[in-house]
Amino acid sequence: IYSFRAAEVRNILDFPKQFAQGAEIVMLERNYRSTETILAAANKVIGEASERFTKNLWTERRSSHKPQLVSVRDEAEQANYVCQAILAEREAGTALKAQAVLFRTSSHSGPLEVELTRRNIPFVKFGGLKFLDAAHVKDMLAMLRFAENPRDRVAGFRVLQLMPGIGPSAASQIVDAMATSLDETLGLARFRPPQRAAQDWPVFLDIYSGLRAGAKWPADLERIRLWYEPHMERIHEDAITRRADLLQLEQIASTYPSRERFLTELTLDPPDATSDQAGPPHRDEDYLILSTIHSAKGQEWKNVFVLNTVDGCIPADLGVGTKEDIEEERRLLYVAMTRAKDSLHLVVPQRFYPHNQTARGDRHVYASRTRFIPASMLSAFEQSSWASAALKDDPRQRPGVKVDLGARMRGMWK
Numbered sequence: 537i538y539s540f541r542a543a544e545v546r547n548i549l550d551f552p553k554q555f556a557q558g559a560e561i562v563m564l565e566r567n568y569r570s571t572e573t574i575l576a577a578a579n580k581v582i583g584e585a586s587e588r589f590t591k592n593l594w595t596e597r598r599s600s601h602k603p604q605l606v607s608v609r610d611e612a613e614q615a616n617y618v619c620q621a622i623l624a625e626r627e628a629g630t631a632l633k634a635q636a637v638l639f640r641t642s643s644h645s646g647p648l649e650v651e652l653t654r655r656n657i658p659f660v661k662f663g664g665l666k667f668l669d670a671a672h673v674k675d676m677l678a679m680l681r682f683a684e685n686p687r688d689r690v691a692g693f694r695v696l697q698l699m700p701g702i703g704p705s706a707a708s709q710i711v712d713a714m715a716t717s718l719d720e721t722l723g724l725a726r727f728r729p730p731q732r733a734a735q736d737w738p739v740f741l742d743i744y745s746g747l748r749a750g751a752k753w754p755a756d757l758e759r760i761r762l763w764y765e766p767h768m769e770r771i772h773e774d775a776i777t778r779r780a781d782l783l784q785l786e787q788i789a790s791t792y793p794s795r796e797r798f799l800t801e802l803t804l805d806p807p808d809a810t811s812d813q814a815g816p817p818h819r820d821e822d823y824l825i826l827s828t829i830h831s832a833k834g835q836e837w838k839n840v841f842v843l844n845t846v847d848g849c850i851p852a853d854l855g856v857g858t859k860e861d862i863e864e865e866r867r868l869l870y871v872a873m874t875r876a877k878d879s880l881h882l883v884v885p886q887r888f889y890p891h892n893q894t895a896r897g898d899r900h901v902y903a904s905r906t907r908f909i910p911a912s913m914l915s916a917f918e919q920s921s922w923a924s925a926a927l928k929d930d931p932r933q934r935p936g937v938k939v940d941l942g943a944r945m946r947g948m949w950k
Contacts, residue, residue, distance in 0.1 A: 701732025
């Protein structure tokens, strides 16, 4: 199914033609995993493939529940929806291990991982590091924690060693000097760094002093990123790729009202989390599965959620260069859909915040539903829109006064 390490789909498509006698083709069409409604939708998706062995999966597993095609406002609402649905299923008796969230690329799960952590929903990720476990994300959060609490020795020890010339010994001396000073920032300023760190030290002091003085949130996270990026480029060869994670962290942080609230909800049991409804999932033996679609091949779960079912994600921007690439992406969606046994949710965020947009403005773009599910296929899905309770209560979402937009536009040209 996948193209990697010289493997390609032509190996099986061309196989019957490679022998003079011709190979006998045996169709394996009976499916013992998914319900008939899930298979009906999956068959429609793969049925549009330009070249394949024509087959139609069938099953005796009857169901009246069609796959869900759910529209949400953005990735933050997507994370909220998935968490709410997972907890509802858990309350109904479905273990977390029987549920999975699939995504095209490892980075797509970042906002969801933060929300799962905030709600204390345990999870295991396959096909990439957990977002909050990545070294560069840990570095950023360590600087934020160190600014919030100068006596956080673990955070300070990590941050200080990011600068060239400061090793474990010097870092220990610095945090000790801060601990014995009545004014931690003053204790830091009085410390004489090693000669190799002399150039970076004044910049660090300026950033840290500003953060301690109370920079505006979430602007202080941007200040940390701008300070950290040169060090990241020196430490990591793939700094460009990692930078996207830092920008995503900024976007996630902007949804919290303060620095303290952001750090608290990432590290402590949040008072307003709904994970207490689930009970047993707090134990380590039960956890949600997060996986890239590639890593999910051969697996199955009762409930499956597919993130970012939009053009640009499925198919990926880099996966539309050729006709063959597009067909590969179609097969990926087919594989994701057929991992589900009883329930399938395809989530369609309508708005994304691009990481590389520097022009002024809202810094968001709108996305369209994946091209692999055109309007002619929608009858195979149960369509719905979802918004969190907080969004529904937002006054900006309530119906307002009707505006004659056409008249306004015409008035601009008078």
